[in-house]
Amino acid sequence: MSDPATSLRTEGLTKSFGGVLAVDRATVELREGKINGLIGPNGSGKTTFFNLITGMIKPDAGRVLYRDRDITRHSPHRIAHAGIGRTFQLCRIFPRLTVMENMLVAVRRTRLRELLAGLRDKGEVERARHWLRRMGIEHLEEAEARDLSYGQQKLLELAAALMAEPELVLLDEPAGGVNPALIDRIVSLVRDLNAEGRTFLVVEHNMDMVMGMCDHVVVFDRGAPIAEGPPAVVREDPRVLEAYLGV
Ligand SMILES: Nc1ncnc2c1ncn2[C@@H]1O[C@H](COP(=O)(O)OP(=O)(O)OP(=O)(O)O)[C@@H](O)[C@H]1O
Ligand SMILES: [Mg+2]
Structure with a gap:
């Protein structure tokens, strides 16, 4: 089944570091033109998933498809050129x-x-x-x-990140360590940028932000999605509570 409204899709994406299975056969489909959220407990593989999509690390198995083109193992530069931009969990700018x-x-x-x-x-x-x-x-x-x-x-x-005019923007914890007034500003910027046609995938631990801003939320646990759907549905899903509570 091929959904025309898919900008990015991963199939069975897998990456381990030594004995740690960071991303485990993750099959994920983003909603094109929407603000997609990616949540999950610490260490559930969200940042590694970003690194695999943007070519910063190579998967052990699986594929990344962007607009039905296979971009698995393309260089980060080529992937950026294809229209995927990102920010980092720990800010990466040149201080001097x-x-x-x-x-x-x-x-x-x-x-x-x-x-x-x-x-x-x-x-x-x-x-x-x-x-x-x-x-x-x-x-x-x-x-x-x-x-x-x-x-x-x-x-x-x-x-x-916007200098390269990305069509898909990946944000890794945009609200982390940021004061509430600035969080509001980031939310309204993301909404504006989305209204202009950019698709977002946002990793964030601030649940108010995720639930208030995202159209579609994917929940990771141990390297793979365990639930997805609209924020109101995901927040009531017992599997999600279990993942967070570590039951
Ligand atoms: N370069 C690496 N070398 C070894 N282990 C790694 C490496 N990168 C990630 N890991 C491990 O892979 C797992 C997933 O890490 P990842 O950073 O993707 O999680 P995360 O969901 O982004 O967590 P957080 O919410 O804390 O940012 C963790 O167990 C982590 O320790
Ligand atoms: Mg992370």
Whole structure:
């Protein structure tokens, strides 16, 4: 059965690290054009699942299909180019580069050496300003990234991910360590970006955020989905409570 509204699909995706089976035959289908949530206890394989989709680690078995094209084992660069962007659980930005420099290195066309020599593509700079404005951090353009608050660094990371114009955006714990006011802002940004046609997959432990923001939620336990559906259904599912309570 082929659902036309599928942007990303994994089939039997599997990865172990030594004796630890991190992702275990995970078959998952995302809803295209929707905000998909991925929840599950600590260590249930969510970040590894992201790393497998984005090509940062190679699966032991299984496939990743994006818009019906097999992208398993493609390089991270090629996968980004295909339209999949991501942020990291622990912010990954260059602390000693400025905000603008971080935005520009996120785009392959601007190489670090050119950047440091002061060579900047005007079009890229304009696009970077556009995303910084959308995130509300345009005034920090010339600040070094390490001087930003943690929440501002998260916004910068999201802005940088958007430089490649992804159609599918994976967010790994966007609310982790972020204050409530900023969480609200991130939620409304994700909603706006989704309304513009981007599909999201959001890993998040903040249940209020997940349940309030997502259209469809997939629950992982021990490396594979154990339940999925609309937030209101998933939250009442006894298997989900069991997974969290470790019964
Ligand atoms: N590079 C690695 N080397 C060895 N073990 C790893 C590696 N990456 C992940 N693991 C293990 O794989 C399992 C899944 O980890 P993963 O980080 O994917 O979980 P998670 O669901 O993202 O957890 P959290 O909610 O705490 O972020 C864990 O047991 C973890 O210790
Ligand atoms: Mg994780």
